[in-house]
Amino acid sequence: MAVFLTLLKIALVVAAALALGWLFRRAAVAVTRGETRRALRTAPVTASFGMLVILAYVVVAVFAPLIAPYAEREVVGGQFLPWDSTHLLGTDNLGRDMFTRLVYGARNTVGIAFATTALAFFAGSFLGLLAATVGGWLDQALSRIVDILMAIPALIFSLLLLTIFGTSVLTLVLVIATIDSTRVFRLARSVAQNIVVMDYIEAARLRGEGLLRLIVREILPNALAPLVAEFGLRFCFVFLAISALSFLGVGIQPPTADWGSMVRENATLITFGDITPLLPAGAIALLTVAVNFVVDWQLHRASGLKE
Template sequence: MTIVLSIIVGLGLFFTVGFATRAGLQAAAPLHHKPMFRDMPLTASFGLAVIVIYVVVASLAPAIAPYGEGEVLGAQYLPWAAPHYLGTDKLGRDTLTRLIYGARNTVGIAFATTALAFVVGAVLGIWAALVGGRLDQWVSRFVDALMAIPALIFSLLLLTIFGTSVLTLILVIAAVDSTRVYRLARSVAQGIVVMDYIEAARLRGEGMWRLIRREILPNAMAPLVAEFGLRFCFVFLSISALSFLGLGIKPPTADWGSMVRENATLITFGDITPLLPAGAIALLTVAVNFVVDWQLHRASGLKE
């Protein structure tokens, strides 16, 4: 009965948030954008609302959180009750506070990592497709060799060698994921560089970086934006997995992956506290995929 009630409440919340977000966007949007939001699916509007909530919570974490990020307040594993509405962890820190700060740390680091991976991978991929020849072959074979190594194992190896600081974590995961971005950017750019307008731009004497910035990148933007959303999900999950294994964001910095590990013992006593950070990870992943699916559908030009 409890499961059925939870499903009903979840569906009600989904439809309420989806309809309210779509109506609000449609009302606030300029006249020429209103049809886009009117046709937005409920999944996309719900996902957009969730992303906005996460961004607001992450940005305002110090103002929203009731206590300090690493502040020890009392006994360990206190039950859900005021003033600790989600209890405390194994060190006596407030779980709600850790969840809020975890949004800032986990999401912020994942976004910075994804952005760096995209800058490196997209620029290299488009450049290789534009130059072609042996350079393209050498870079592509090197990327193929890196992609042949499982990403999580490769990340674990590099973090073990270079340490587990936040900067190292960002650089390692960005380097691993930039190979995937490179393959996509190169594939998309290869279909663009053979177009007549690229040849015309070359005949006008435009340089390589101007070709990339003014001709290729705008035409490759739709698949790259969609891949950015998907790649963010993978990076987000990778950081959480590494933190769960003890090689991600180091304590006392709050992180959802490490919070699952720290409170995992509560599952044996029927306490769902470890599922809260896991649920936060899953919800953001699903929300980003909803929005990416909508953007891919719009970019494809397909109609229902």
Template sequence: MNFFKLLRQSPWSARIGMGVVLINIFAAIFAPVICSFGETEVVGDVWLTPNPANWLGTDHLGRDMFTRLIYGARNTIAIAFVITMLSFVVGTVMGFFAATLGGWTDLTLSRLIDILMAFPTLIFALMVLSVVGTGTGALIVVIALLDSTRVYRLSRAVAMDIAVMDYIEAARLRGERIWWLMRHEILPNAMPPLVAEFGLRFCFVFLFIAALSFLGLGIQPPTADWGGMVRENAGAITFGIMTPLFPAGAIALLTVGVNLIVDWFLHIASGLKD
């Protein structure tokens, strides 16, 4: 009931953001039902303009762009969500662990994270993926580990402020173990900034996957992926064909939609009034 009341009081920017995200989720789930063609099916000549049979035209191989765009939503969003979840599990647990124990544990973990963050993320990911391969599993693990360093820094900072509270000290005196403290005391009080960070990190991961795919080291063809679709059809711009703008616009639209929701949530969590 409180959720629907909150939804009614939400600004139009947040509603637009939720609409964009829900449309993308719906398209990703029901892609086989929505699309008239297969993900890799060749349906006509290359770079056809939009027509009744192909709503967004065709790509560089004659595949339906609308179908590729819908399946691209399924592949890109699903992988980005899995990566974000994995990075948050790893980063949050490590951050809470370091803040709760302190001492050498905190010092060791923090210095390891500093070493990883010293490398430019894109260059480090390109280097690792070029060695271990560009499979989906490798892509998920590499990006999740790199992104978990950012989550670690935030979760550690938030947990350190909570760990010095009186109720944490009271729980320690009762003999509660570290995992109990992290799950029942620190996590509930750290949720607002972590939820907001989850939305932002999803956007960063989503854009990072698109960038890797554009460079040829992300989701591999013939699997549909928005970043890869931009790279594959980039040559169409030379001939005045707008085909690569469709996946580029989808990337931008979803990123803006998620950020609109995050901004609304941060406004609520801060306790500020309009």
């Protein structure tokens, strides 16, 4: 009976998520025009639900000071107070409001992950396109450096560098971006190598196009679809990496609200049957799943396959 009730609850949650995705798609189609409207009309319900979740996270991150009832670092009560009307999700190990910390965690965790992904994506894609366009010794040098960096497990390499250079937000962003840019480099170089041999690229060279203009105007537009999909995947990996490092104590440092460190700080509640520490973990999982739904849709569109 218990198993049946659990399966029923899961089915209801899935049905509610699909219904929300369908309603969001209808609303988005109604307010958009042109190519965007045509794309949204053919979007699967899962992708629509993913876009709705991403939009909700962005709204919470931007308007965190207006949504949160208390300040991010304010101690408002005793340790581990239960859920009530004053503290919707109780308090943490220091007496700070958990709902407030969860809201500000969206701004900190997601914001830092997005900035890190953008930096890694820009550096990796530019160097990858450059290596494929120029070729020769530059391609070989950059490829061998990337091979060396990728040979070291990413988490261990991150822990080593953060231990050496410190755990400030700037250091965290630079370390994760450097490590993750190697993956973007490999993809960008592979995609660009199939483009630089095309006739229109040779024609652009004969016209006297400069290197930068050749990359930006000729190669990048034709490599954009897989790179955009890769951006979503990279964001998921970076987001999970930052959360894991914070859980291990070398990521985003207290008293800054961060979902990974919130799980670690309040993990003792799990032994008493309290699900509060699972809420930031659930927030991490939900955003990761939502981004993957949207990325899968974009990859399907880029492939040109029909249903």
